[in-house]
Amino acid sequence: MAFDKKPLIRALLGYFGRCPTPTRLRWGRVLGWLVPRLLKSRAHIVRVNLAQCFPDLPQDQRDALARRHFRLLAQSFVDRGLCWFGSPQRIQDTVRLQGEHHLQTLLDQGRRIVMFAPHFIALDAAATRLTLFLRESATLYTRQSDPDVDEIVRQGRGRFNQVHLISRHDGVRGLIRQLRRGIPVYYLPDMDFGRQGSAFVPFFGVPAATLLSAAQIAASWDAAVVPIISRLDPDTGQYSVHIGPPVTDFPGADDPVAATARLNRLIEAEVRPDAAQYYWVHRRFKTRPEGQPGFY
Structure with a gap:
């Protein structure tokens, strides 16, 4: 008989969602110390990414950046319990929105x-x-390999109001179907999905396979591209989510590659003030230009 993991996972995440903030932070510190020691392959990916993107940074400073990154990463995992099982009021108190008027103005105007x-x-x-x-x-959703985990993640991410979780198999086409209906789409622009639909666009000076979809959608559907930049304060457990004004004149006269390079520069500018906040644990440079060796 297969072991049903759902009750255990729900109990753990529910505990994280209800426990006091100091307890949340203690768990984040413990896991932040453990994760790079237990998941050595992920620690390797972080080190490689930081070396590629910040080659002029001394090694001891990159090591400190990696340690802070894993501390933040672990806390964000603990806090999925808060997001998926905590009360709406506690979520609103912990995760502060700034600039929501930018979204509201566009919604009132009927903009995509x-x-x-x-x-x-x-x-x-x-x-x-x-x-x-x-x-x-x-938003796009990648199905989890474990069906018990997948059910919990889907329910957690679709917990409030109406959230359309678009299968990665449907890809951008699925998002466009929702966009055409006037539904705002939450678009993650900086994953390496291979060569199809991508171009090698510089990211911290490194050619990175980057989807051109944001520029193409903006041009084809007159969609406003609104930056969403989020950060975590590991000392207080507070999150800040900054909603910026729509990117000006985007894509304008730029072709999709030039417009996407513009967006990558926007990301770089937001990463630099506190680089540990970026998700270095994913293989951003997995796909390499023809003839170039892999990094990982």
Whole structure:
């Protein structure tokens, strides 16, 4: 008989969602110390990414950056319990929105909206908080390999209002279907999905396979591209989600590659003030230009 993991996972995440903030932070510190020691392959990916993106940074400073990154990463995992099982009021108190008037103005105007959400550590908290603000939204969803985990993640991410979780198999086409209906889409622009639909666009000076979809959608559907930048304060457990004004004149006269390079520069500018907040644990440079060796 297969072991049903759902009650155990729900109990653990529910505990994280209800426990006092100091307890949440203690768990984050413990897991932040353990994770790079237990998941050595992920620690390797972080080191490689930081070396590629910050080659001029001394090694001891990159090591300190990696340690802070894992501290933030672990806290964000603990806080999925808060997002998926905590009370709406506690989520609103912990995850603060700034600039929501930018979204509201576009909604009032009937504009199509692409919420441009780079992979910062606080990405999940930002998505949950935005679903409390928006009556309806859509985002891509990658099915989890474990069906018990998949059910919990799907329920957690679709907890508030109406959230359309678009299968990665349907891809951008699925998001466009929702966008055409006037539903704001939460778009993650900086994952390496291979060569199809991508171009090698510089990211911290490194050619990175980058989807051109944001620029193409904005041009084809007159969609406003609204940056969503999220950060976590590991000392207080508070999250800040900054909703910026729509990217000016985007894509304008730029072709999709030039417009996408513009967005990558926007991400870089937001990463630099506190680089540990970015999601370095994913293989951003997995796909390499022809003839170039792999990094990982």
